[in-house]
Each structure stands twice: as C-alpha cells, then as structure tokens.
Amino acid sequence: MADDKILTMAFETSCDETSVAILRSGRTVLSNIVSSQIDVHKVFGGVVPEIASRHHLRNIGPVMDQALLEAGLTLDQIDVIGVTNGPGLAGALLIGVATAKAIAYAKDIPLVGVHHIQSHISANYLEHPELEPPFLALVVSGGHTHLIRVEGYGQYRILGRTRDDAAGEAFDKVARVLELGYPGGPAIDRAARRGSAAAVSFKRVLLEKDSLDFSFSGLKTSVLNYVNNEKSRGNPVDSADVAAAFQEAVVDVLVEKATRALELTGDNKLALAGGVAANSRLREKLTAAAGDLGVRLFIPSLALCTDNAAMVACAAYHKYKAGQIDDWNLDAQADMELPMPVYI
Amino acid sequence: MKQLKLLAIETTGPFASAALLTGRETVLERVSDRRQSHLSMLIPLIDQLIRESGLQKNELTNIAVSEGPGSFTGIRIGIATARGLAVALGLPLTAVPTLRSFLWKSTDQNAKSTDQNAKATDQNTWCCPLFDARRQQVYTGIYEVDRQLGRTILSDRAIAFEELLQEIDRLDPERKRAIRFYGDGLDRFSEQILSWRADNDIWLAPPEERYQNAAATARCAARLISQGRAVAPALVEPVYLRQAEAERKLAEKKTAPAAVVLHQTMDEDKVVLRQATDKDAARMAELDELCFSRPWSRRSFDAELAADNQTALYLVLEANDRIIAYAGLWKIIDEGHITNVAVRPDRRRRGHGRQLVGELLRIAGTMGIESFTLEVRSSNLAAIKLYESFDFVVAGCRKEYYEDNGEDALIMWRREESGREK
Numbered sequence: 001m002a003d004d005k006i007l008t009m010a011f012e013t014s015c016d017e018t019s020v021a022i023l024r025s026g027r028t029v030l031s032n033i034v035s036s037q038i039d040v041h042k043v044f045g046g047v048v049p050e051i052a053s054r055h056h057l058r059n060i061g062p063v064m065d066q067a068l069l070e071a072g073l074t075l076d077q078i079d080v081i082g083v084t085n086g087p088g089l090a091g092a093l094l095i096g097v098a099t100a101k102a103i104a105y106a107k108d109i110p111l112v113g114v115h116h117i118q119s120h121i122s123a124n125y126l127e128h129p130e131l132e133p134p135f136l137a138l139v140v141s142g143g144h145t146h147l148i149r150v151e152g153y154g155q156y157r158i159l160g161r162t163r164d165d166a167a168g169e170a171f172d173k174v175a176r177v178l179e180l181g182y183p184g185g186p187a188i189d190r191a192a193r194r195g196s197a198a199a200v201s202f203k204r205v206l207l208e209k210d211s212l213d214f215s216f217s218g219l220k221t222s223v224l225n226y227v228n229n230e231k232s233r234g235n236p237v238d239s240a241d242v243a244a245a246f247q248e249a250v251v252d253v254l255v256e257k258a259t260r261a262l263e264l265t266g267d268n269k270l271a272l273a274g275g276v277a278a279n280s281r282l283r284e285k286l287t288a289a290a291g292d293l294g295v296r297l298f299i300p301s302l303a304l305c306t307d308n309a310a311m312v313a314c315a316a317y318h319k320y321k322a323g324q325i326d327d328w329n330l331d332a333q334a335d336m337e338l339p340m341p342v343y344i
Numbered sequence: 345m346k347q348l349k350l351l352a353i354e355t356t357g358p359f360a361s362a363a364l365l366t367g368r369e370t371v372l373e374r375v376s377d378r379r380q381s382h383l384s385m386l387i388p389l390i391d392q393l394i395r396e397s398g399l400q401k402n403e404l405t406n407i408a409v410s411e412g413p414g415s416f417t418g419i420r421i422g423i424a425t426a427r428g429l430a431v432a433l434g435l436p437l438t439a440v441p442t443l444r445s446f447l448w449k450s451t452d453q454n455a456k457s458t459d460q461n462a463k464a465t466d467q468n469t470w471c472c473p474l475f476d477a478r479r480q481q482v483y484t485g486i487y488e489v490d491r492q493l494g495r496t497i498l499s500d501r502a503i504a505f506e507e508l509l510q511e512i513d514r515l516d517p518e519r520k521r522a523i524r525f526y527g528d529g530l531d532r533f534s535e536q537i538l539s540w541r542a543d544n545d546i547w548l549a550p551p552e553e554r555y556q557n558a559a560a561t562a563r564c565a566a567r568l569i570s571q572g573r574a575v576a577p578a579l580v581e582p583v584y585l586r587q588a589e590a591e592r593k594l595a596e597k598k599t600a601p602a603a604v605v606l607h608q609t610m611d612e613d614k615v616v617l618r619q620a621t622d623k624d625a626a627r628m629a630e631l632d633e634l635c636f637s638r639p640w641s642r643r644s645f646d647a648e649l650a651a652d653n654q655t656a657l658y659l660v661l662e663a664n665d666r667i668i669a670y671a672g673l674w675k676i677i678d679e680g681h682i683t684n685v686a687v688r689p690d691r692r693r694r695g696h697g698r699q700l701v702g703e704l705l706r707i708a709g710t711m712g713i714e715s716f717t718l719e720v721r722s723s724n725l726a727a728i729k730l731y732e733s734f735d736f737v738v739a740g741c742r743k744e745y746y747e748d749n750g751e752d753a754l755i756m757w758r759r760e761e762s763g764r765e766k
Contacts, residue, residue: 102426
C-alpha cells in the first residue's frame with residue numbers, strides 16, 4: 001500500500017503541545033512542528049486547562065504556517081485534514097477542532113476526527129513502515145494506560161485499561177512529592193538512575209488473576225505514605241532511591257501485564273506507544289521481556305512518543321482510506337471511546 | 345469599491361450565531377437554538393447561511409468575529425474558526441468588541457433613540473451591556489448612543505456588579521441619562537438594577553433582545569471596516585478581560601502573608617483559625633505528643649511548615665495562645681492527601697475537628713484541589729463518621745497497617761467532578 005500521493009495535514013491540541021504536521025502517503029513525514037507549553041505550566045506543577053487553551057489559540061496559526069513552509073506546500077494542495085477530537089482537555093481540544101473544521105470547510109477538504117490513542121498507536125507505523133496489524137499495543141501516557149489488540153487499521157480490541165490513575169499521572173504526582181520537578185516522567189527517569197530500586201519495596205498491584213487492567217493509585221499512595229512516615233520518624237528520604245523503587249514497580253506491572261496479554265493473544269509483535277514509552281527503564285525491561293518471549297518489539301523514537309500531529313495525520317490517513325470522513329458538526333469530546341471497542 | 349460581502353461570527357454568549365452582511369444593510373442571520381454547542385453548530389450554521397444567500401464561499405470579501413469578553417471557551421471557538429476561514433479564503437479579519445456591538449443590536453439607526461422608554465436625544469442615552477462573569481462580577485462597559493462608534497463612557501472591564509452601579513452613580517450623579525441594559529448579566533441582576541433605579545429611563549432588554557448576536561457583530565464590523573479596521577487573521581487576539589484562575593491564584597499566593605487569620609469564632613475563649621507558620625512547629629509537635637501513639641517529630645513539623653514548602657498546607661486552631669487543634673494536607677497537583685487531624689484531648693467533642701477539616705477542604709478547593717484522600721484507623725469511628733459527613737467514602741483497606749497495634753487502615757476518598765472554567 002501507500003503508493004498514493006495523498007497529502008494529509010493534521011492538528012493536535014489535546015493537552016499541552018500544539019502541533020501541526022503534514023504527511024505524504026500516510027507514512028512520509030514532510031513536517032511535524034510541535035510547540036510545547038511545558039515551561040508555561042511548570043510554575044503551576046501541572047497542566048492548567050485554561051492556560052493551555054489560551055496558548056493553543058496563540059500558537060496554532062504560527063505552527064501551521066511553519067508546517068506548510070517546511071513541507072513546501074500551500075493549503076490548496078492538502079487532500080485530507082485530520083484532527084484529534086478526543087479524549088483530552090475539552091478547552092484545548094476545541095482549538096484544534098475549530099481550526100481544522102474552518103480550514104477544511106473553506107477549502108472543501110475532507111475532515112477526519114481522530115481518537116488520541118489511535119494516534120499514539122499510529123506513531124509506530126511512522127517509525128516502522130514494515131509494521132502491520134495484527135499486533136499488541138501497550139499505550140502508556142499521562143492520560144492513558146491501555147493494552148490494546150490492533151486487529152486491523154482502525155480496528156481495536158481493548159484488553160485492559162487503568163481503573164484509576166494513568167501511569168503517567170502517577171509519575172507526575174510522585175515527582176511532585178519527591179520535589180523532582182515537572183514534567184514528572186523524565187524527572188523520575190533521571191533521578192532513578194542515581195538511586196537503588198532495591199532500597200525500598202513497593203507492592204506491585206496486579207489485580208485479579210486473569211485481569212489485564214491496571215491500577216496505579218494505590219502505588220502512588222504507598223509512595224506518599226512511605227515519604228510521610230519516614231519524615232515523621234525524622235529519617236531523611238533519598239528521593240533517588242524512592243524514584244527508582246517507584247519506577248521499578250510501575251515498569252514491572254506494565255511488563256507483566258503486557259507479557260500476559262501476549263501469551264493470551266499469541267501475537268508476536270508488541271508496539272509501545274505514548275509519552276511514557278520514552279521511559280528508559282520501561283524500554284529496557286520490555287526489550288528484555290520481548291526477547292525472552294521471541295516477540296518483536298516496536299518503539300517509536302522519542303519525538304513520536306510524546307504528543308505530535310504526525311501520528312494524528314497517519315491515523316487520519318487510514319481512516320480516510322477506509323471512508324471514515326466526518327461531518328461539519330464534528331465536536332470535541334473530552335471523554336471518548338476508541339472506535340469499535342470490544343471487551344473480552 | 346467592491347461591494348462588502350461580510351461573514352460575521354458570534355460565539356461569546358449562550359447561543360452561537362453567524363450573519364452575512366451584503367451591501368449596506370442586508371443582513372442574513374442564523375442563530376443556534378442549542379445552548380453551549382458552539383463548536384459543533386458553528387460551521388453548519390455558516391454553511392446554511394452561505395447556501396441560503398446563493399453566494400459562493402470565495403465571493404466573500406471579509407470575515408468578522410466577536411473578540412470578547414464573554415465565555416472563554418466561546419471566544420476561542422469563534423476566533424479559531426474565524427482565523428481558519430480567513431486564512432483559508434485569503435481574507436482580512438475584523439475583531440469586533442463584543443460589548444460595544446450591542447450598540448448595533450437594532451437594525452434601524454433611529455430605533456436607538458425612539459424607544460418608548462428612552463429620553464428624546466441620543467446624547468442622553470447610554471448603552472450598558474453586562475455579562476455574568478461569575479464570582480459576583482460582570483464584564484461591562486458603557487457607551488454613548490451617538491450614531492458613531494459610541495463614545496466610551498466606561499471602558500470595558502470586569503468588576504463587581506455593585507461597583508458598576510456605583511460607577512454609574514458617579515458618572516451620572518443627577519441621573520439625567522437614560523440607560524439601556526443588555527446581556528446575560530440581566531438573567532441574574534435585573535432585580536438588583538430595578539431596586540437601585542426603577543425610573544422610566546432605565547430599560548432592561550427583554551430575553552429575546554438580551555444576548556449578543558452575529559447580526560450586530562456584522563453591522564459593527566461594517567463600520568469598523570469602513571474605517572480601515574480589517575487586518576491579517578493572525579493579528580486578531582481574544583479579549584478575555586480576566587486572567588486564568590490559576591494565574592490569579594498564583595499571583596495572590598505570591599503576595600499573601602505567610603499567616604492569615606481566616607476567621608474568628610465567637611467562642612467563650614476566642615478561638616482563632618489560621619494558617620500555620622514555621623513558628624508553630626514546636627507547639628504542634630507538643631500537641632502531637634498528646635494526641636498520638638506515634639507522634640511526628642519536631643523536625644518533621646519544621647519541614648512541613650518551612651516557608652518554601654509548596655506542597656503542605658496546615659491550619660491551626662488557637663485559643664488563648666495555645667494551639668488546641670491542627671489539620672493538614674499535601675497538595676499533589678489536583679489531589680489533597682490529608683496527613684493529620686489532631687485535637688487536644690481536653691478540647692474534643694466541640695466540633696473543632698469538623699471546623700478544621702471543613703476549612704481545609706474549602707481552602708484547598710480554592711487552590712485547585714479536586715479530590716481528597718486520607719487513611720484512618722479502622723477503630724476510630726468518630727473520625728470515620730466525620731469524614732463521611734464530608735462525602736468521603738471508604739475506597740480500600742490496608743491490612744495491619746499501624747505498627748503499634750497491628751490495626752487496619754481504611755483508605756477514604758472524596759472525589760469531585762472537575763469544574764470547568766467559563
């Protein structure tokens with residue numbers, strides 16, 4: 001496939017990155033501009049929705065101009081417009097959706113709304129052109145922790161998901177308590193390299209024996225209680241050790257559940273996706289586990305792990321090819337189900 | 345000069361609308377009948393309008409958008425859509441001040457001065473739209489009805505509703521002006537306006553004429569365009585008139601003194617509830633000794649109460665210079681983890697714990713904390729009951745958690761739907 005010359009432009013504003021990208025043939029990235037708001041939200045210790053929305057509105061025009069410039073294209077040449085329309089922060093999502101709708105309408109370009117998780121999974125198609133469904137995907141980000149069987153382009157079966165906090169959320173909160181800074185993922189990853197995971201032991205919450213769901217809220221609370229108790233006894237807390245032990249616990253659970261899922265589905269391909277896919281310990285342990293199982297592991301490069309519009313354009317391209325085009329009443333949905341969810 | 349074919353967008357109020365102005369006077373308008381569905385409705389409304397007019401999209405000459413103030417989300421939908429259309433169609437964009445656009449609510453220029461309740465001449469009439477900005481405030485401005493762009497009497501601002509009435513009395517002490525009030529602020533403040541001044545010169549827009557609409561935006565835009573105010577789309581910015589909540593709170597926090605007396609109860613011995621400071625560490629440690637089998641050390645309190653500790657929030661109840669109770673929590677982004685609630689044994693059963701927990705939840709709530717958690721000994725029924733009365737529910741149990749007697753800990757949570765900013 002992919003011998004057409006279709007040009008897809010996509011918008012991504014679901015959280016704190018404003019991004020516009022253009023792809024040719026669904027897999028060749030012509031431009032992928034990402035404007036991050038990390039520095040803006042640092043002072044608040046987390047993403048503030050109203051402030052994120054204000055910055056998206058400010059940034060989206062220049063980011064789009066840059067994407068067209070780098071690709072050497074004008075709007076007249078674009079064949080398909082894709083946009084993340086959920087899930088995410090409602091106020092942030094709508095900046096991308098309103099912009100995409102207006103341009104698509106004005107230029108009579110087909111409009112395709114894309115689910116954010118679908119985009120994260122699609123990042124792997126960009127990184128690894130040889131990857132094709134079916135495969136198992138582990139999507140781990142600030143808002144999601146999902147085990148999904150990708151049965152075809154745009155066809156998903158959710159095998160497991162978090163019942164409370166997303167893994168990335170737990171990273172942010174623990175980093176905050178350990179005063180390691182924001183965003184928490186990279187901060188914990190860095191601190192953990194200096195610490196010893198064996199210094200403290202946190203319980204791995206695996207839930208019911210046959211469940212592929214996740215729960216990270218208890219682990220987060222355990223870390224908080226540990227820090228609390230040590231302080232109350234007047235003991236110094238080694239944040240590097242705690243970070244390493246916490247990270248190890250999260251990674252162990254993710255690897256264990258992914259392994260169980262692979263055994264269940266019999267897949268020989270595993271794709272990692274989402275911002276937490278940038279975590280070095282997760283990459284390391286998942287690589288080892290995949291090796292043991294004889295499973296090929298696909299991981300996107302760092303730039304494609306975090307939120308970006310190239311992955312949105314890729315997902316939009318596949319939806320367009322499948323004839324899934326949206327109407328002009330496309331809305332942003334803060335909570336949004338994956339298309340065709342089937343639970344086992 | 346080419347005939348004006350202007351598309352105007354209005355999404356700052358409760359109902360989205362779009363209007364098409366061609367030539368001098370003709371305005372076609374479509375208003376959504378669904379509240380707060382601007383994003384899904386706006387392009388379909390525009391599409392309907394274009395189809396009905398018989399125009400082609402590429403025959404348009406100008407785009408205009410209502411810039412705010414109003415609903416933050418609404419403003420952004422309008423501006424993002426208007427910019428997208430203008431960029432894609434290669435057209436200039438005009439930003440219309442939303443409050444001022446009420447001067448163009450009526451099609452007929454004369455209608456502005458011939459309203460039955462208004463005074464005879466334009467110069468005597470003021471137009472005062474007010475939008476409900478929550479927190480007892482309104483977004484408002486006052487303009488003279490003068491057949492021009494409306495001389496500004498009171499510039500656009502967010503102020504307390506009461507303050508607006510005081511401003512009007514200051515600007516028009518003899519109450520000579522006729523004033524026409526518009527906007528969704530009337531949904532809330534009509535009675536208060538009429539109890540302030542109920543003479544014949546006060547006119548409140550009825551619901552059908554009350555809200556901002558794209559036809560007025562279009563007429564105002566036509567006037568602005570005739571004065572050359574049509575610019576590159578990127579130059580049009582939203583007008584919020586107010587900082588984001590989090591920015592405001594951050595600024596307040598930076599200027600707030602370390603200890604604030606929150607309120608005083610009229611107890612026999614004057615109980616003061618205030619935020620704890622590092623100077624309280626020793627006395628709080630003493631209180632802990634009295635209350636718990638495993639008290640926190642003085643050093644822990646020093647760390648918790650350090651001025652640069654942004655995570656901890658502690659409140660104390662003080663009676664006659666003695667700390668009789670304290671409660672505290674850790675702010676973990678949007679979660680509050682309650683660490684301790686302690687009441688001196690001789691001051692229990694007087695509602696002090698309830699008062700502290702209530703204040704703690706309230707104050708943390710204003711800091712953006714949306715859900716709270718804590719753990720409590722399973723035998724401490726009084727505390728469990730207290731937390732349940734604040735909507736905490738038991739979410740789990742840690743077996744044999746407490747080292748002193750091997751007691752279980754109950755984990756309780758109080759979760760709230762996150763409120764969205766207007």
